[in-house]
Amino acid sequence: MRVVELAVNKKNISELIVKSRTENLSLIRDFVSNKASAAGLSKEDIENIMLSVDEACTNIIKHAYNSYPDGEIVINLEFNSEKISISIIDHGSTFNPDTVPDPDLQKYYKNGRVGGLGMYLMKTLMDDVKYISVPGEYNKVLLSKKINVA
Amino acid sequence: MAEFSTSIINKGDVSVINLSGYLDAHTAPTLEDNFTDLIDQNKFKIVVNFNDLAYISSAGLGVFMAYIEKIRNNNGDIKLTNMNDKVFNIFDLLGFPLLYEIFKTDEEAVTKFNESSGVGSK
Numbered sequence: 001m002r003v004v005e006l007a008v009n010k011k012n013i014s015e016l017i018v019k020s021r022t023e024n025l026s027l028i029r030d031f032v033s034n035k036a037s038a039a040g041l042s043k044e045d046i047e048n049i050m051l052s053v054d055e056a057c058t059n060i061i062k063h064a065y066n067s068y069p070d071g072e073i074v075i076n077l078e079f080n081s082e083k084i085s086i087s088i089i090d091h092g093s094t095f096n097p098d099t100v101p102d103p104d105l106q107k108y109y110k111n112g113r114v115g116g117l118g119m120y121l122m123k124t125l126m127d128d129v130k131y132i133s134v135p136g137e138y139n140k141v142l143l144s145k146k147i148n149v150a
Numbered sequence: 151m152a153e154f155s156t157s158i159i160n161k162g163d164v165s166v167i168n169l170s171g172y173l174d175a176h177t178a179p180t181l182e183d184n185f186t187d188l189i190d191q192n193k194f195k196i197v198v199n200f201n202d203l204a205y206i207s208s209a210g211l212g213v214f215m216a217y218i219e220k221i222r223n224n225n226g227d228i229k230l231t232n233m234n235d236k237v238f239n240i241f242d243l244l245g246f247p248l249l250y251e252i253f254k255t256d257e258e259a260v261t262k263f264n265e266s267s268g269v270g271s272k
Contacts, residue, residue: 022175022176025175026172026176103244105215105245110219113216117211121208125243
């Protein structure tokens, strides 16, 4: 694990690099929660961002790295007074988010299997979710949320 | 390291699984094992108490989906209790309240089981 912190032009930037293992999800959530607290977000927003990053990383571990434990996940979190942005990069297999349908609970009920719940949660809980894939090089998930100062 | 643990107590023929801590992709297998063990013992009346659950991700929600049909096919159910607002909100976003009965207390859930089995045995 590696954590890097920078403050550039009033932007706060932090980076966490972890291996693609589900045991690291708690570390990832703690990192997001600590940094997002410094951004002055509400408790509810922090929890929603934490869950969104967990979902993105869980998908990377299970799908991009297909549960291979030694892949790298690079999480970059930055915020200014208006917005918090998180990028999550992996070097696993390419993935096309358009092929993931919205959740269909009736179908899950029949199949006993769920899929796409994490992506749906991310889209619902964040203001913006973007996927960028460069096949053979990297996948990047970009999450952002406006900071509403109370 | 976030912790997750479960404990199971019996209330008559109803099994109550108490969840505690963080339920995510790493800890979900613990709960899967609980459901598998109960099903192996033909215990299909299951209450899950969320009182001490601090966190749930979709990997945790998926566990409830994985066993529900088998359990209902055996005249059982998974009923959920003591859910805080934060956890309920995640269930609600995904439409889970349409599929699962949610009660404030274990007692209400157990009573509901007993009422339904009464009707079924007539």
